[in-house]
Amino acid sequence: MDTDALRELTFTDSKDQLRFITCGSMDDGKSTLIGRFLHDSKAIYEDQLQALARDTVKHGTPGDAIDFALLVDGLEAERDQGITIDVAYRFFSTPRRSFMAADTPGHEQYTRNMATGASNAQLAVILIDARKGVLVQTKRHSYICSLLGIRHVVVALNKMDLVEYRKEVFDRIVGDYVKFASNLGFTSIAAIPISARHGDNIINRSRNTDWFHGPCLLDYLESIDIQSETAGLPFRFPVQWVNRPNMDFRGYAGTVVSGSIAVGDEIVVPASGRNSRVKQIVTYDGDLVRAEAGDAVTITLADEIGIGRGDVIAKPTERPEVADQFAAHVIWMDQEDMVPGRSYGFRIGTQSSASGSITAMKYRIDVNTGAHVAARTLRLNEIGFCKIATLLPATFDAYEANRRTGSFIVIDGETNRTVGAGMIAFPLRRAVNMAWRPLSLGKKERAALKHQRACIIWFTGLSGAGKSTIANLVDQKLFAMSYHTMLLDGDNLRHGLNRDLGLTESDRAENIRGAGQVAKLMVDSGLLVICSFISPYKAERDMVRDLVSDGEFIEVFVDTPIGECVRRDPKGRYAKAKSGMVKTFTGVDAPYEAPSAPEIHLTTLNQQPERLADTVLNCLAARGIIVPTNRTEN
Amino acid sequence: MSYGKLDHRNGDLPRSEPQMFTMHAQNIAKPQSRTLPRHLRRLEAESIEIMREVVADFRKPVMLYSIGKDSSVMLHLAQKAFYPAKVPFSLLHVDTTWKFREMISFRDETAQRLGINLIVHVNRDGIERGINPIDSGSTLHTQVMKTDALKQALDLYGFDAAFGGARRDEEKSRAKERIFSFRSHGHVWDPRNQRPELWNLFNTRSWKGETMRVFAISNWTELDVWEYIMLENIPVVPLYFAKKRWVVHRNGALIMVDDERLPLVSNETPELKMVRFRTLGCYPLSGAIESDAATIKDVVAEMQVATLSERQGRLIDSDEVASMEKTKREGYF
Ligand SMILES: Nc1nc2c(ncn2[C@@H]2O[C@H](COP(=O)(O)OP(=O)(O)O)[C@@H](O)[C@H]2O)c(=O)[nH]1
Numbered sequence: 031m032d033t034d035a036l037r038e039l040t041f042t043d044s045k046d047q048l049r050f051i052t053c054g055s056m057d058d059g060k061s062t063l064i065g066r067f068l069h070d071s072k073a074i075y076e077d078q079l080q081a082l083a084r085d086t087v088k089h090g091t092p093g094d095a096i097d098f099a100l101l102v103d104g105l106e107a108e109r110d111q112g113i114t115i116d117v118a119y120r121f122f123s124t125p126r127r128s129f130m131a132a133d134t135p136g137h138e139q140y141t142r143n144m145a146t147g148a149s150n151a152q153l154a155v156i157l158i159d160a161r162k163g164v165l166v167q168t169k170r171h172s173y174i175c176s177l178l179g180i181r182h183v184v185v186a187l188n189k190m191d192l193v194e195y196r197k198e199v200f201d202r203i204v205g206d207y208v209k210f211a212s213n214l215g216f217t218s219i220a221a222i223p224i225s226a227r228h229g230d231n232i233i234n235r236s237r238n239t240d241w242f243h244g245p246c247l248l249d250y251l252e253s254i255d256i257q258s259e260t261a262g263l264p265f266r267f268p269v270q271w272v273n274r275p276n277m278d279f280r281g282y283a284g285t286v287v288s289g290s291i292a293v294g295d296e297i298v299v300p301a302s303g304r305n306s307r308v309k310q311i312v313t314y315d316g317d318l319v320r321a322e323a324g325d326a327v328t329i330t331l332a333d334e335i336g337i338g339r340g341d342v343i344a345k346p347t348e349r350p351e352v353a354d355q356f357a358a359h360v361i362w363m364d365q366e367d368m369v370p371g372r373s374y375g376f377r378i379g380t381q382s383s384a385s386g387s388i389t390a391m392k393y394r395i396d397v398n399t400g401a402h403v404a405a406r407t408l409r410l411n412e413i414g415f416c417k418i419a420t421l422l423p424a425t426f427d428a429y430e431a432n433r434r435t436g437s438f439i440v441i442d443g444e445t446n447r448t449v450g451a452g453m454i455a456f457p458l459r460r461a462v463n464m465a466w467r468p469l470s471l472g473k474k475e476r477a478a479l480k481h482q483r484a485c486i487i488w489f490t491g492l493s494g495a496g497k498s499t500i501a502n503l504v505d506q507k508l509f510a511m512s513y514h515t516m517l518l519d520g521d522n523l524r525h526g527l528n529r530d531l532g533l534t535e536s537d538r539a540e541n542i543r544g545a546g547q548v549a550k551l552m553v554d555s556g557l558l559v560i561c562s563f564i565s566p567y568k569a570e571r572d573m574v575r576d577l578v579s580d581g582e583f584i585e586v587f588v589d590t591p592i593g594e595c596v597r598r599d600p601k602g603r604y605a606k607a608k609s610g611m612v613k614t615f616t617g618v619d620a621p622y623e624a625p626s627a628p629e630i631h632l633t634t635l636n637q638q639p640e641r642l643a644d645t646v647l648n649c650l651a652a653r654g655i656i657v658p659t660n661r662t663e664n
Numbered sequence: 665m666s667y668g669k670l671d672h673r674n675g676d677l678p679r680s681e682p683q684m685f686t687m688h689a690q691n692i693a694k695p696q697s698r699t700l701p702r703h704l705r706r707l708e709a710e711s712i713e714i715m716r717e718v719v720a721d722f723r724k725p726v727m728l729y730s731i732g733k734d735s736s737v738m739l740h741l742a743q744k745a746f747y748p749a750k751v752p753f754s755l756l757h758v759d760t761t762w763k764f765r766e767m768i769s770f771r772d773e774t775a776q777r778l779g780i781n782l783i784v785h786v787n788r789d790g791i792e793r794g795i796n797p798i799d800s801g802s803t804l805h806t807q808v809m810k811t812d813a814l815k816q817a818l819d820l821y822g823f824d825a826a827f828g829g830a831r832r833d834e835e836k837s838r839a840k841e842r843i844f845s846f847r848s849h850g851h852v853w854d855p856r857n858q859r860p861e862l863w864n865l866f867n868t869r870s871w872k873g874e875t876m877r878v879f880a881i882s883n884w885t886e887l888d889v890w891e892y893i894m895l896e897n898i899p900v901v902p903l904y905f906a907k908k909r910w911v912v913h914r915n916g917a918l919i920m921v922d923d924e925r926l927p928l929v930s931n932e933t934p935e936l937k938m939v940r941f942r943t944l945g946c947y948p949l950s951g952a953i954e955s956d957a958a959t960i961k962d963v964v965a966e967m968q969v970a971t972l973s974e975r976q977g978r979l980i981d982s983d984e985v986a987s988m989e990k991t992k993r994e995g996y997f
C-alpha cells in the first residue's frame with residue numbers, strides 16, 4: 031500500500047477504530063514507531079515537522095534528520111530526561127480504520143502506566159530489539175497485557191537493520207516468544223520484522239526482508255478482525271443516571287457494555303432481584319428497537335422498580351454476580367503502600383462510591399516471571415491477588431468474562447487519589463439475591479437506604495473547648511453533602527429529656543447514659559449522630575462506645591488547655607465556678623479524664639473552627655464513613 | 665459607524681452584517697436516520713458516557729463554550745446525552761471582548777435556539793486595566809482575559825466541573841492529558857498529581873475548592889470533528905467557510921479586519937480575500953487561510969490535502985514549544 035492511500039479521508043460505514051498499546055523497554059523504539067505512523071499517515075503537518083526538526087537539534091538522537099520519538103514525547107520534564115513517563119495517546123487514520131495508540135513506558139517502575147494504557151487496548155504491539163531478543167521486560171509486558179485482558183498480540187521485531195535483516199534472527203526470537211507466551215491466553219500472536227527508524231515493513235513491505243511473506247505492520251493492524259469482543263457476551267447495562275425530565279418520563283441512561291437488548295425483553299436488577307420489561311429504548315435520534323454493545327441509550331421500563339445510579343440491568347437468564355466479598359488482582363498505583371484492612375473507596379462500574387477494604391493479601395505476583403510471592407502489602411507498581419470486602423453488595427462479572435463489568439479502581443478516601451486498579455477473579459461470598467423487602471429491617475438496611483453508614487461522632491472536652499462550635503459546623507457540612515444527621519448537645523438535652531438531672535457525679539453519669547441510649551437508637555435508624563458532651567469520665571464514654579458496633583463510635587477529643595477555656599468562658603461558667611456559685615465544675619473542682627486514644631484529636635489553640643471541622647470530615651472519609659464526593663440523589 | 669483611517673481609503677469596507685448560518689439548522693430538531701461510520705459512533709457514545717458521569721457525580725457542572733467547532737460538537741453531544749431532558753447545565757463563555765462578531769451572534773442564537781442558559785463572563789478588571797491583544801501582546805492578554813477570567817467565573821458561580829473541548833490530537837503535551845483533569849485549590853494543574861485513568865472508570869471525587877476539567881472529546885481528531893459535523897448537520901460559525909473577507913498580512917498570518925479596533929500599520933492595506941478559519945479565537949490573534957471551501961463538504965475535502973496543523977494559525981502558541989503545557993499549568997484548560 032502506498033503512503034498516499036493513508037491520506038484519503040474517505041470512509042465507509044464499516045470504518046471502525048482499533049485501540050492498541052505499544053510495549054517495549056526504553057529505547058526499543060516505541061516512540062519512533064508511533065512517530066513514524068503519524069508521519070507517514072500525514073497526521074503530522076508541515077509546521078509540526080519544522081518544530082520537530084528544531085527539537086531534534088535540541089533534544090534528539092544525534093545524526094538523525096528527524097527524531098520521530100520527539101513527536102510523541104510530550105511533557106517538558108520527560109523530554110529533557112529523554113524518556114516516556116506517562117501514557118500518551120496518539121491518533122492516525124486510514125480509510126478502513128482509525129487508530130488510537132497508547133505509548134507507555136516499559137520500565138518496571140512504570141507498570142501502572144502500562145496497565146493504564148493496556149486497560150483500553152484491544153491489541154498490543156510488543157517491540158523486541160532484534161539484537162537482544164526476548165528479555166525479562168518482554169515477559170513483563172506480555173504478562174501485564176494478558177492480565178489486563180488483551181487477547182491479540184503483534185510482536186514487532188525492531189531494529190532489524192542492525193542485524194542485517196537476517197531471517198534466522200527473526201525466526202529464533204519469534205520461536206522463543208511463542209514458546210514463552212503459550213500459556214498467556216492470547217487468541218492471536220503475529221510477528222513482523224521491522225525497522226522503526228528506517229521504515230521497513232511498517233507502512234510498506236520492505237525489500238530488505240524478501241524472505242518475509244506476511245503483511246506489513248499497518249496492513250496487519252488494518253485488517254485484523256477484532257470482532258466486537260463484547261457483542262456475544264451477556265447483556266449488561268450499568269445505570270449511569272436517572273433521566274426524569276417530567277413526571278411522565280423515567281429513563282435509565284447508560285451505555286450497553288455488552289450483549290444486546292430489545293424492546294419487550296425481560297430484565298432484572300440482580301442486586302434487588304426485581305424484574306420488569308423494556309418499554310422503550312430512547313435516543314435523541316429516535317427510539318430504537320434494539321440496542322447493542324457500545325450504544326449510549328436511555329431505557330424505560332414497564333414498572334417502577336426503584337433503580338438508581340450504580341445498578342446494573344441484566345437479563346434474568348444471564349445474571350452477573352452480586353457479592354460483598356470477592357477475590358481480585360490489584361495493581362497498586364500510589365506512592366503510599368496499600369494498607370490491608372484500611373477503608374478505601376471502590377468504584378465498580380457506575381457504582382462510584384462503594385466503600386470497602388482489602389481484607390487480605392493472598393500473594394504478590396512477580397511481574398517478570400509470573401511467580402507468586404508471599405506479601406502482606408503492595409507497593410507502587412506491584413500487582414497482587416487480594417480478598418476484598420465491600421460495605422454493600424456489588425454487582426460484577428469476572429474480569430476474564432467481561433472487562434467492563436469486572437474492573438474497578440481503588441480510591442484513597444482522604445486524598446481522593448486513585449491508588450489502585452483491580453480485576454475481579456471470582457466472588458467469595460455470594461450475597462443471597464437480596465429480597466426486595468428484607469425480612470427484618472436493621473441499621474444496615476436503614477442506613478443503606480440513605481446511602482450512608484451510621485455512626486456516633488462523639489465530641490468530648492472541657493466546657494468552652496469549642497465542642498459545640500465544631501460539632502455544629504460538622505453537622506452543617508455533612509448536611510450540605512446530603513448526609514442524614516442529628517445533633518445532640520449537652521445543653522439541649524438537659525433542657526428536655528434530662529431536665530431532672532443535676533451536676534452531681536451520678537447525675538452526670540445518668541445524663542451521659544441517657545444521651546448514649548438516644549444516640550444508639552438514632553444509629554439504629556441509620557443516622558450519623560453528632561454528640562457534644564463534656565463527658566469527663568473515660569468509663570462513661572466507653573460505655574457509649576460499647577452500645578454500638580465496632581467502628582461506629584468516633585471519639586473526637588477537643589483539646590483546649592484549661593487556661594484558654596477560662597479565658598474564653600463563653601457562658602460565664604468558670605467565673606461562677608470560681609466564685610463558688612456552681613459546684614463541681616469540670617476542670618475547676620472536678621476532674622477531666624482526657625481520652626488516651628481518641629479516633630480524632632483536635633488541638634484547637636490558634637486553629638479556626640472551620641479548619642477543625644474539615645479535619646473531622648477528612649478523618650471520617652479516611653475511615654470510610656463518608657464518601658468525599660458531592661452526593662447526588664437520583 | 666466609523667472604521668477610522670480605513671474609511672478614507674476604501675468605501676466598501678468589512679461591514680458584512682454577521683449573518684446566521686442556518687443551512688443545516690432545520691435538520692436539527694427532527695432527527696434523521698443515521699449512517700455514522702462505526703468509529704464515529706464509538707466516539708460519540710464514549711463522549712455521551714463521559715458527560716453523563718459528570719452530571720451524575722458533580723454538584724454543579726458547566727460547559728465551557730468557546731463557540732468553535734469543538735464546542736459545537738460538544739453541545740450537540742450534550743443534547744444527545746440527556747435527551748429527552750434538556751441539557752442540565754449552563755454554557756459559560758469567557759469573553760475576551762475580541763471575538764469575531766459572527767462568533768458572538770452565533771453564540772447568542774445557539775443558546776436561544778436550544779433554550780440553554782448562557783453565562784458570559786468578562787474580566788472587568790482586565791478591561792479596566794486596558795488589557796487587549798494588540799497592545800498587551802497575546803501572552804498577557806490570554807493570561808488576563810482568558811485564564812484569569814475563567815478562574816474568576818468558576819469561582820464566582822461555584823462550578824465544580826467544567827467541560828472543555830480540547831482534544832489529544834491537537835498538540836504534543838495534550839496527548840497525555842486526562843479526560844478528567846484534576847485541579848487543586850486555585851485551579852492549579854499539576855502534571856504529577858493527575859489520576860490514572862483505566863477503562864472507563866473515572867475518579868470523580870474532589871474536595872471543596874478543587875475542580876475538574878472534563879475533556880469529553882479527548883479522543884476525537886480534527887478530522888473526526890469535521891466528519892461528524894458534516895454527517896450530523898451541526899451548525900457552526902460561518903467563519904469556518906470560505907468567503908470574501910477583509911484581511912491584512914501580519915507576522916506571516918492573515919488577520920481579519922473584523923471591526924474598527926484593529927489599528928493598521930502604515931504598510932498594511934486590507935485586501936478582500938477568499939478566506940476561512942480552521943480555529944477561532946480573538947480575531948487579532950487568529951490567522952485565516954486562503955481557501956475556496958465554502959461548504960462543509962469542501963472543508964472536509966480540503967482537510968485531505970492540508971499540510972499545516974490547525975494550531976498553525978493560532979498566534980497564542982507559536983512562540984514557545986511547550987507553551988501549551990505552561991498555559992495549562994496556569995489554569996487555562
Ligand atoms: N537502528 C535503529 N534504531 C532505532 C530503531 N528504532 C528506534 N531506534 C532508535 O532507538 C532509540 C530509542 O527509540 P525510542 O523510540 O525513543 O524508544 P522508546 O523508548 O521505546 O520510545 C532512538 O535513538 C531511535 O532512533 C530501528 O529500527 N533501528
Ligand SMILES: [Mg+2]
Nearest residue numbers: 060061113114
Ligand atoms: Mg518513548
